[in-house]
Amino acid sequence: MKRTRVRFAPSPTGPLHMGGVRTALYNYLYAKKNGGDFTIRIEDTDSHRFVPGAEEYIIKSLRWCGIIPDEGVDENGKVVSTPSAKHPHAPYRQSERRSIYRKYADQLVEAGWAYYAFDSAEELEKCRAAAESAGQTFIYNSGTRGALRNSLTLPADEVATLLETTTDWTVRFKMPEGRVVEMDDLIRGHVSVDTSTLDDKVLWKRADELPTYHLANIVDDHLMEITEVIRGEEWLPSLPLHYLLYEAFGWERPRFAHLPLLLKPVGNGKLSKRDGDKMGFPVFPLNWQNSEGETYHGYREDGYFPEAFVNLLAMLGWNPGTEQELFSMDELIDAFSIDKVSKSGAKFNPDKAKWYNREYLRMKSSEELAQLFIPVLEAHGISGADPAYVLKVVELIRERATFVEDFWTIAPYLFIAPSEYAAYGVSMVPKPDPSKPIDPRAKVYDESLTAPFVAKDSEKFWSAEIYAMALEASRQGEAMEDYIRAKEWPIGKVMNLIRLGLTGSASGLGVLQIAALIGPEEVERRMKYIAERLA
């Protein structure tokens, strides 16, 4: 039995988005499930589209997710360029493997599976334009190659000269005529394609002496002893070519699995990097800044736990057939099975993503969450917070939080006094009730506190009354509820007013809980402040 070996082969043309991470994850799960190796190979055969920093970003992203390669371009942050016991197949970057591919391209030409093509890009462009104006599509294949400039049509000596003297020729695959390629896909089952619909793909380019994806991919997968190729659905159309390439080389081919695409949450089409910022969710694992200085949001920076991100990604297009939804990486490895991967594209649901994060947040201990919360507090200018106090806050808020950041956004007033009051809250302060006139001179409450209201106008009597009750009640500390009930005051109204004073907001945590946390002196201070502000 051959050892299972899979690879994740990204192209460093930009940041890896969540669809790419999912592809890597499924490869990783498959490898680990089968006790095999997960390798990373960088497919940088397109010299024009190389983006600095992209490769590093990809490796860092996968590491954040806990997807650690057994073998590959980078381990522990350093470049692996020369073969070693641990890295027998190095280098893992195709640009560093340049010298390998030429001989395979030539081998195919010698065997009659490929030929040299001398058509310039402009000539081909002309062919395409001509076909298009005739309402057809130009295909470089058995139907057209006889009329084009290549080693099949040109005399041998001219071919030899061109090979020597020009530098823009290519090696093209000679797509056989009239064959039906029968293929098997681990996810889709049997697929067949007629070769007459396929074209003579470029395999190798003299201009930069680099192979194209197709050649490099097959050669490297073979050399690296890959047993299963698990990749995105966009590769399904080139599967016949890849099958034929294995046949041409006489190599045993790996098994293939084409994963469904990740689709945008609303509307049609696949998830693109713009969708996230438009719809308010990240599409990248980590923040990414492009060359124009624009930053794209990352799951990490938006507060997602890597375990939650991995979990939600795993469940997009795969499911174990049970009702379990929460999986650790080890559980995923244990449950993973490629034939449970669905065939259709999965629309990403940001709400569900948040749900996953909340579930993971709830699984963490309050101590751990408090630890994570400290830096958030510091970022908001709260330094040197008492760890015991922070822990109490976390315990009070944890059930309502989705992200660690929420510990701050839900109740900043547990750390700083409110300076503004929500308009809605202020509007809820009771208005005068004509049917229930209050005697402004009643001496039930502290006159110094009710005075501002009484002095202004009778319209505010009722408000003043409530303020006075709230102030009085707030002085009772944690006993305020009993006090209010004993006095038979309208508990909801009084409590809401105290909450407004304490938090600046019309809704939120329990008043008693807030009072207990911030302490009686702070309660008094805040209540006096609101009395002055709203007078």
Next chain:
RNA sequence: GCUGGGUUCGUAUAACGGUUAGUACUCAAGAUUCUCAAUCUUGCAAUAUGGGUUCGAUUCCCGUACCCAGUACCA
């Protein structure tokens, strides 16, 4: 256009010829409460469509519609 792939509640999916078509997210209502969340309970909501095959089709076959991908000297 052509070639290939896909199609179960709004979303992710379960049901590998026989179920009142299940679950989760979202949404709605109720309970609870000093408010808001959380929580609990209940509810709304799906087999794209037309033909076959079969005693019986979500499930198998064919057509149609729609969606997606590919159609580069990009991956």
